[in-house]
Amino acid sequence: MKRNMLAFGTILFFSVALFSCSESSDSNTENDLTLEESLTAKTSTLSTAVSTITESKGYEILTLSDSDTKTSTEDDDSRFSAAITLDDIKGVYEYSAAIAEDTTETKMSYNSKFEKTGDSDNFVVKLPKEKANNPWNLYLEEEGDSTLVNDFVITTTQYNYSFSGGFEFNYLLNSSIEVEEEAAGELYVNWSISEDLNYEYESKYTFTDDYSVGIEFQYGDTVQYAYMLKNGEDVLFKEALSFYKNDEENGRSYEYTLAIGAIEIVKSSSSDSYLVYQDGELQEDAIIEVVSDTSESTDDEHVFCRKGLDLQITFADGSVVILSELLGDGTLDKMTEIFSSMYDMYFVNHVVNKVAHEAYYMNNSED
Template sequence: MKRNIVVVGMLLFVSATIWSCSDSDSSKSQDQDQNLEQSLELKSKTLSEAVGEITASPGFELITMSANTKDGTEEESDDRFSINREITLADIQGIYEFTQAEEETTETKMYKKHVFERTGDSELFIIHLPQEKATSPWKLYMEEEGDAELDNDFEVSTSQYHSSTVMNSDGFMFDYLLDADIKIEEEAAGEIFVDWNMNMSPDRKFNYVSEFGFANGYSVGHEFMFGDTTEFAYSLKMGDEVLYMEEVEYIRATNEAGAEYEYALSIGDIKIVKNSDSNDYMVYLNGEQQEDAIIEILDDTTVSEGETEGEEEADGAFCRRAFDIKITFDDETSVILSDLIGEETLAQLDKIYSSMHDMYFVKNLVDVVANEAYQMNMADNSENEDNSEE
């Protein structure tokens, strides 16, 4: 009897597997059989659904945090740009708990107040604090009624950290790296990666990359590079699958050659391209050019001319609502891309990407606590050295 049950179970498993593979192949075949208009409608819907799931996730509040969220307009100091200072992961390794305990100032202690206490060793830089403070970092050093009852249920675990600022006769140089995981109430909330360097010497080079991976499998990314070549990119992925990608590369004119540029916008398997070698935009479906489709740029101020001049031009993208796109299909029907994707989806994409440069959460929480940990450890090391000399 057992053997019969096993055999039947195996047959059911094999049948289910074959059906699943057949269904998957059928789905792929249907995608390939769709024309440009059908595929664009489907992929736009998939993009809108993805943005909806992202905005409903805990990580969305973190990534879109900004100074506009809080009351008041006072300017915060940015300790990352302290002249000629370097903080590495080795300087801040350990576990730090939010305590809001004020420490007495001594001659050897280099800080007046701290709200974190180093409670353990770790190869990582780990901070625990209440999520009420983490999501309102301007309240980090503000004592409020009920603070004593808050739980340290928010964790930032940093595996890579480096912040260096140098100013000399050659100019200003800044180098920054962060790789951190976030948990809320012990549940994964997201992953942050930032790689940023500036060289304000005569060469004037700027490179910035930021990525945020949500716990539901989606990720968003922003890249910007400025120098002899200017590039920017915005992306939204599900795992390795690209749901949205917008890229621009611009090479400045020289005495020998004119300016060169290429623009590309991808929504799933649909790609719209224009470069300095062509007068028209081209559209591809699954890698095949749709020669009868016509692309028109509406209210364009940046891409069609290729006149990217600096970092602010990274705002000149469709996902930042700098222009719109009209697509006319081979049957002479047409659609406006913003209408197809939806105003709410575009507004949320703009909110996400506008927040991903110099992220407020990183600057005003992770870096602030890293600076406190650095000062704390420097003061402790100095005090230990003084005690050993005695």
């Protein structure tokens, strides 16, 4: 018995020691990578993330645009005057292609495709995926509408819409999306505009495999933009650009940061060149140069992830890479599409907000 316990103890000791060595070895392997090796590994991880995202249902929802879906030539004004909270619209609303005309008339003609079918503490919208993917056709009568199934479900747990004309605007949305009984992700938008035209905007889409993309934008005395792609809490990509007023007449100072994993490239108006850090340590032998610059781009587009600039990196051994090429064919194009869509939010404007608007008036007419 003692012999067996001794043998077991010996095995346990060596197992723990081997595991510890393995963990240490993995850590050392990461730390021992050169800047070029680390950047290659981190860009590969980022490219894999972008590829996975573009194959998801969430990507299809996020990147809807009027160029794909708009059938009308009329100008679109997605904002309307109203003050709507979640309490005003909570309930279950379902698309129906066969709402009777007299019912439509009592709903003042703007509520022609949705009925309130149940109670809920949330704002739940059920509609066919064919209509959700073509929001410009949501209220058009098309052949085959009567056979469509309400297999696209939006569950909104936070909602606030406030706009009375002019400039001031406040908006909050927190929704989860399900397509054909499968989760498709979660969408968050927080947006405000003050009367003096100060902006604050944040949007985030979390996919079902823990990847998430988000942007933050602030406009006032300080102008800031930030673009992020994360896996859980791990930042795979972050690019930020800030402009500050300085003492010079009409002058602005700026700070720029691009991070891919633990590698960070920084530049400011007070420095003559880009600096690159690996795990927080300055890599003095690396040289960063801008090889393309979209001179006519606006501030928010003057970043790598929206193809406003591209960077060439020369390493200590003289080898050279172009950052967009290192990411691989098509990756930067997809990143540009994703981050641009985080501003536009056609799905929010032409599905969620339109049904919320109708639900609000529907409930008020019932009162």
